Amino acid sequence: MKKAPYERREGESVKAFEAFKVYRDMGMDRSLAKVGEKLGKSTTLMERWSSKYEWVERSQAYDDDIDRKAIIENEKKRKEMVKRHAQAATMFQSKVVERLNGLDPKELSPSELIRWFDISVKIERLSRGESTDISEVTHNGEVKEKHEYNIFQRVDRYADVYEKIANQRISSSFDEGDSD
Structure with a gap:
């Protein structure tokens, strides 16, 4: 040796x-x-x-x-940390899903519905490998218009629409209860 x-x-x-x-x-x-x-x-x-x-x-x-x-030891510890975090996240997710399954959407306020929608969009984007942040790409080409799309601004823009829908559902459930 x-x-x-x-x-x-x-x-x-x-x-x-x-x-x-x-x-x-x-x-x-x-x-x-x-x-x-x-x-x-x-x-x-x-x-x-x-x-x-x-x-x-x-x-x-x-x-x-x-x-x-030291690098090998740090990498080993990083992998252990990732594994621990993944296990904790999986456990937490199962608890959240369990709680979500018990939620009645009629009992949520419009702002809570919007918040849940926002969270679900972020989770879906992240799970599909998409960013939840908007990044800007610039170049010296011929494109003269700049378009930005921010899903979260769009959610905010339509918040009143979601609130109206939620209020209609809530009021219609009260109306249905009156006919008995």
Whole structure:
């Protein structure tokens, strides 16, 4: 099995490797002078060992390995988070659907009906991979008119229509109750 570049090299003395580990573990504050000072050795000796045993390159390999492991760990945690969120969302959705099945539309106010409509449109768009936001594309072509379509503005525009329909249904249900 191949050794990692930051492991002890063949022919590298125990003292030289210990000095390398001190250097390697300093991270961004690496300094041969600091290693020498910490170990009570000369900077000249640290420079010689660093050159002979390629401390800079080996430390970079160590940093890269640490970064790679951190990325893998973060990705693992992100996947676990996504799974947890999906499970919680699925559970919540089943509770919401259960509650929705028990709703009587006649008992909802016009503003509640509009709100439910708005939510259902957003959910449908998202589930079909569509954005709920309107994005603008511009170019230097020949098109001179700009058309924007915002489903939510349209819902607001027709809110009074939905309210009238809801009121008609409510009043007609009261009228039906009077004929008994």
